[in-house]
Amino acid sequence: MxxxxxxxxxxxxxxxxxxxxxxxxxxxxxxxxxxxxxxxxxxxxxxMTKCMFSAGNVNERRRMGEVVSQGEVVVDMFSGIGYYSLPVLIHSEAAHVHCCEWNPEAIGALKWNLKRNGVRENCTIHEGDNRQSSGVLKGVADRVILGLLPTSESSFGPSIEVLRESGGTIHVHGLANSDSHREWSEEVVRNFRRLDPSYEFTISDIVRVKSYAPKWDHLVLDIRVN
Ligand SMILES: C[S@@+](CC[C@H](N)C(=O)[O-])C[C@H]1O[C@@H](n2cnc3c(N)ncnc32)[C@H](O)[C@@H]1O
Structure with missing residues (x-):
């Protein structure tokens, strides 16, 4: 062939x-x-034998470059090679993006990508498990991206901690049954409320990224935190 x-x-x-x-x-x-x-x-x-790339997430990568407002600080808790951080850095006027990642192969590619796309200055890489490495980012973020499948639940707590005291937006990726998008979203929000009842968590959008498997969809839940 x-x-x-x-x-x-x-x-x-x-x-x-x-x-x-x-x-x-x-x-x-x-x-x-x-x-x-x-x-x-x-x-x-x-x-390509070391790091994944999901072609089906194209619209979500583009969306991340569009939703960030001027001057925002963004924390990408599962940055990989920069799937979402790069469009934010290149297409928005974010003040800074913090990338958390623990796979050395992905970190190597991320460093190369920041240089290649000319956005090294506005990005800091935090190597290691985000549940520890995000400890230095308490209260800095306007927006947090939780881009891990099948679930990023183990980092829900740290994602609240990195948000500014006044709140912000969290984008939570996950897998939901095709006829239960609303139920999945409400369950995610309930889990956030349980972790920190002092904040108000409200669903601002539910985005279907792609079909993941028969009857299962990859969704992104946008949560407004106040
Ligand atoms: C591959 S990305 C997912 C990308 C995106 N959802 C997509 O499909 O395009 C997830 C990344 O999170 C990293 N990761 C998983 N758990 C982590 C943790 N606790 N701390 C830091 N990085 C983590 C993995 O190494 C991986 O590079």
């Missing part, structure tokens, strides 16, 4: 697995697995 297409490299798609959400791609032809994906004016470089 590669001969027919004149391709020098061929990769076979595999399942994304583990705590690092590692790629299951296998090289069938050629050794160099570095790719640069150009999308909505952003260059995403990564080793």
């Amino acid at each position: 590669a001969d027919g297409l004149g391709a020098t490299r061929l990769g076979q798609i595999g399942e994304v697995t583990g705590d690092y959400r590692e790629s299951g791609v296998r090289m069938l032809l050629g050794d160099d697995d570095w790719v640069i994906r150009r999308e909505s004016g952003v260059d995403y470089g990564y080793n």
